[in-house]
Amino acid sequence: MFWVLFLVLACAVAGVSCGRLCLAAVRAADGERAAGDPHHGRELRELSLYETAFLSGGPDRVADVTLVSMARSRRLLLAHTGWATVVDPVGRDDMERSVIGAIGPEGQTRTAPLRAAAAAGDAVRALAERLVAAGLAVPDGARSTVAGAVRQVRAAALVVAALGAVAVLMPGRSGQPDVPVAVWFTLPLLLTLSCLAIARIEIHPYTRWASPAGQRLLAALPKGTGNLLSVAVRGVRAVDDPAIRAALGHGRVT
Known part of the structure; x- marks a missing residue:
């Protein structure tokens, strides 16, 4: 009966991880509803280009859109070798x-660190705060909390499976059949897998940059190819200029 201790441990691991995920999902949903109160009419407006980029792909997407916009207007030179050079030092x-x-006073720097610095800049941070306050973006704390809870449930599922395997294979179980023991461990395993399945359907929107209200605005955007709006929505792959696309892809981790 020593395997019962493994079963108790498996149930405890599954219960704690699933409970944390449910609590994180409820808090994220409550925060989104509180921020996006429809009585304030904050959802009924058009998104700017930068807002669209943030809600679609976060700070990195905003940096990409800014670089593409400046490169297209010939105020920033993006070389395929991975260098960015200022042509017009006055930002709009x-x-x-x-x-x-x-970029700095020298007027030239590598594209990859420039993109990272721009994404982490005060302008992007202020944009994120405005979108969160409007209920269109997911707060960073809620996003990381839910994502961490999902990872914990995944780890719990692996732990339950491992404990079940050990319990089934352990010697000295007085000739008890393997099937009943394995069936007992399917209960906490099904609990974790069910939570992950529900999270994929119901909680998945909260792990993105856009809240449900923000996603509705993104879905209402006009479709297009080759313009800045398509870059904001789809990323660098939507850039129609091969030279700019190569420059932004230089040093990027995929």
């Missing part, structure tokens, strides 16, 4: 000024 908005500031 906070995002462009952030990019120029990240």
Whole structure:
């Protein structure tokens, strides 16, 4: 009967991880509803290009859109070798000024660190705060909490399976059949797998940058190819200029 201890441990691991996931999902949903109160009319508006980029792909996408916009207007030169050079040192908005500031006084830097610096800049941070306050973006804390809870449930499923295997294979079980023991361990295993399946359907939107309200606005955007809006929605792969696409792809981790 020593295998019962393994079963108790498996049930405890599954119960704690699934409970944490449920609590994180409820808090994320409550936070989104509180921020996106329809009485304030914050959802009934058009998204700017930078807002679209953030809700579609986060800070990195905003940096990409800014670099593509500046390169297309010939105010920033993006070389396929991975270098960015300032042509016009006057930025037209906070995002462009952030990019120029990240390049530095020399007027030239590598594209990969420039993209990272622009994504982490104050302009992108302020944009994120505005979108969170409007209920269109998921707060960073809620996003990381839910994602961490999902990872914990996945780990719990592996632990339950491992404990079940050990219990089935362990010697000295007085000739008890393997099937009943394995069946007992399917209960906590089914609990973890069911939570993961539900999370995939119900909680998955909260792990993205856009809240459900933000996703509805993204879904209402016009479809297009080759323009800045398509870059904001789809990323660098939507850039129609091969030279710019190669420059932004230089040093990128995929």
